[in-house]
Amino acid sequence: xxxxxxITSSSSLAVVAQIxxxxxxxxxxxxxxxxxxxxxxxxxSKDSSLDPIFHQKRTLRSKVRKDLKGMNASQRSQEDIAxxxxxxxxxxxxxxxxxxxxxSCDALREVNTSKILSEILSGPAEGQTLIRKKxxxxxxxxxxxxxxxxxxxxxxxxxxxxxxxxxxxxxxGDGIQREDVVQAGDPVDLFLLPGLAFDRSGRRLGRGxxxxxxxxxxxxxxxxxxxxxxxxxxxxxxxxxxMDEGVIPVTPNDVPVDALVSPDGVIPIxxxxxxxMTE
Numbered sequence: 001x002x003x004x005x006x007i008t009s010s011s012s013l014a015v016v017a018q019i020x021x022x023x024x025x026x027x028x029x030x031x032x033x034x035x036x037x038x039x040x041x042x043x044x045s046k047d048s049s050l051d052p053i054f055h056q057k058r059t060l061r062s063k064v065r066k067d068l069k070g071m072n073a074s075q076r077s078q079e080d081i082a083x084x085x086x087x088x089x090x091x092x093x094x095x096x097x098x099x100x101x102x103x104s105c106d107a108l109r110e111v112n113t114s115k116i117l118s119e120i121l122s123g124p125a126e127g128q129t130l131i132r133k134k135x136x137x138x139x140x141x142x143x144x145x146x147x148x149x150x151x152x153x154x155x156x157x158x159x160x161x162x163x164x165x166x167x168x169x170x171x172x173g174d175g176i177q178r179e180d181v182v183q184a185g186d187p188v189d190l191f192l193l194p195g196l197a198f199d200r201s202g203r204r205l206g207r208g209x210x211x212x213x214x215x216x217x218x219x220x221x222x223x224x225x226x227x228x229x230x231x232x233x234x235x236x237x238x239x240x241x242x243m244d245e246g247v248i249p250v251t252p253n254d255v256p257v258d259a260l261v262s263p264d265g266v267i268p269i270x271x272x273x274x275x276x277m278t279e
Contacts, residue, residue: 202256
């Protein structure tokens with residue numbers, strides 16, 4: 001019988017995360033020329049209005065949502081399995097010691113991360129020499145784009161919020177505050193990120209809240225101050241969510257990703273991704 005873990009609220013089923021059988025097939029890294037250009041976007045002068053950009057984003061979000069709704073359950077399940085297996089079988093994931101991973105929400109049609117989370121929290125199998133990874137997951141604090149990444153060590157650390165999305169309680173069972181990734185003494189190596197769409201130049205289209213962009217900017221500034229290596233930012237994407245290069249409109253506040261993982265393989269974009277993902 002395939003193992004599952006599930007958490008429910010009193011009113012409805014909050015999450016049932018299926019742990020899928022692992023595929024033995026391997027995916028190739030999809031070729032793309034690296035760039036050593038700085039990883040930021042400048043879209044317009046400071047005295048220009050951003051309203052046209054926001055309008056373009058809203059239009060693109062509407063299109064992508066329709067495309068996602070057009071995916072049947074079987075296709076989504078197959079792509080979920082493929083994407084998670086690519087991540088779990090990769091050398092850059094296996095070598096990661098500390099990482100941030102989003103908790104997927106089926107209602108939002110995000111790429112499923114339940115198998116990735118389960119394998120991280122279960123730790124290395126008996127006889128393996130791998131070090132157990134330290135995991136941080138998101139907790140939304142308010143409606144002002146404030147989100148934290150808090151450390152968890154077991155799936156029981158997660159509770160459904162008001163939208164039935166799982167997130168960590170701010171304190172553990174002993175009443176101790178959970179460690180915030182921006183207050184940790186050691187840097188994280190990797191962020192696995194959701195998105196409504198991505199393009200092949202690394203642009204990410206979120207859902208309009210700005211939560212991830214604000215958090216990522218804050219963490220990148222911290223890494224610079226501490227003289228840490230910048231973490232690898234990797235978006236997980238269904239096939240229909242990947243756009244051609246430069247299609248997604250951006251503002252100066254948007255943080256690009258270093259690479260994408262799709263059902264067809266890894267798409268390294270930044271020079272950092274080529275150095276770490278093609279070793």
